[in-house]
Structures are given as structure tokens and as C-alpha cells.
């Protein structure tokens with residue numbers, strides 16, 4: 001049981017040659033797996049393939065032995081935390097409502113206050129709109145929203161980028177606890193210290209996105 005990419009490659013339409021891959025990668029349940037690599041090496045592209053948001057040009061993604069069929073929507077067992085928090089949040093929806101909606105769409109009910117507290121925030125922020133919280137608070141609330149979906153795998157693309165150390169630590173602590181409870185986490189990061197402190201497994205993409213070292 002794991003989220004795996006097998007000989008996966010992706011070429012953007014109109015681009016010459018493969019942007020990413022072919023490569024193999026495995027995200028195991030109950031562990032943090034780090035994906036590191038220079039800017040433009042293809043980390044976000046690979047994350048979207050694993051999430052089922054894009055179909056690979058070659059190879060296959062499987063989630064717990066089932067093929068992930070890309071249909072422009074997240075595969076049901078996966079949650080995605082993107083590196084652009086404002087773009088990921090509905091500007092008109094209060095953050096508590098966004099968390100509840102994310103849960104309902106997966107047939108779940110959650111305690112939004114408990115989720116906010118899990119990521120180190122007071123429940124009072126749930127009444128606010130995305131523009132009414134700080135960038136670090138928004139990133140933590142989007143982690144709470146991702147957890148509300150009850151995923152088996154969380155793909156966290158630069159979840160702690162540009163955040164202060166206290167916020168980064170709150171996110172890292174939440175990820176560590178969730179991994180201990182069984183969640184499989186892919187931590188996409190430029191932060192080698194964070195990867196070293198959190199991840200049991202590590203993959204490194206080269207600048208061309210073609211070679212992956214484990």
C-alpha cells in the first residue's frame with residue numbers, strides 16, 4: 001500500500017523533450033517522504049501527476065494498488081497543499097466554512113476548531129476571510145482544510161516556504177504527528193534542513209527533472 005509513480009514522465013504541450021522523468025517514486029503511509037530539487041526541476045509537476053490533476057505522458061501513478069486516473073480533480077485519497085495559498089482559497093468563503101465544505105465533499109464531518117488548534121491556531125480565525133488572515137495563518141488553515149478531507153496521502157508543495165520559524169515549526173509538528181498516525185506525506189521543499197528533520201525517505205530531482213536519486 002502506497003502512492004507510487006512508475007516510470008512517470010510529463011511533457012508540457014508544445015515543449016521539447018520531457019520536463020519531468022521518466023522516474024519512479026513512492027510515498028509510503030505513516031511516513032514523510034521528501035522531494036527536493038532546484039527551481040524548475042519539476043517537483044510541482046510531479047506532485048500534480050501524483051495527485052491525479054494531470055495525466056502522465058508516460059508511465060503510471062497508482063494509489064494503494066489502484067490506478068490514478070487523471071481527470072482534472074484530486075484523486076479521492078489524496079489532498080494537496082499548494083505553494084500558492086491565496087490562489088488556493090476561495091476569497092469569498094470564510095475559512096471555517098471552507099474547511100467544512102472540503103470535508104463534506106468527501107462525505108466527512110469534522111471539528112474545524114480542533115483542526116485549527118492542531119495547526120497551532122485559535123478557532124476565532126475560522127470566522128475570517130482569506131484576506132483577513134496573515135500568509136502564515138492562511139497556509140496553516142489550508143493545511144487544516146487538507147486534513148479535513150481525511151486523505152491517506154498529503155502532497156505538501158512548499159508548505160513552509162516564506163514562513164517564519166514559529167509557523168514553519170507549527171506546520172512541521174502537525175505533519176510529524178499526522179505521519180505518526182498513518183498519513184503518507186510527500187514534502188516538496190527547498191529546505192534541506194526541514195527535509196532532514198522530518199523525512200524518513202528522500203528523493204532528489206536534478207535540474208533537468210530527469211534523474212531521481214533516492
Ligand SMILES: Nc1ncnc2c1ncn2[C@@H]1O[C@H](COP(=O)(O)OP(=O)(O)OP(=O)(O)O)[C@@H](O)[C@H]1O
Pocket residue numbers: 012013015019037038039040041042043044045046209
Ligand atoms: N503550465 C506549464 N506550461 C509549460 N511549462 C511549464 C508549465 N508549468 C511548469 N512548466 C515548466 O516545467 C518545468 C518544471 O516546473 P515545476 O513548476 O514542476 O518545477 P519546480 O521544481 O516545482 O519549481 P519551483 O521549485 O520553482 O516551484 C519548468 O521548466 C517549468 O518552466
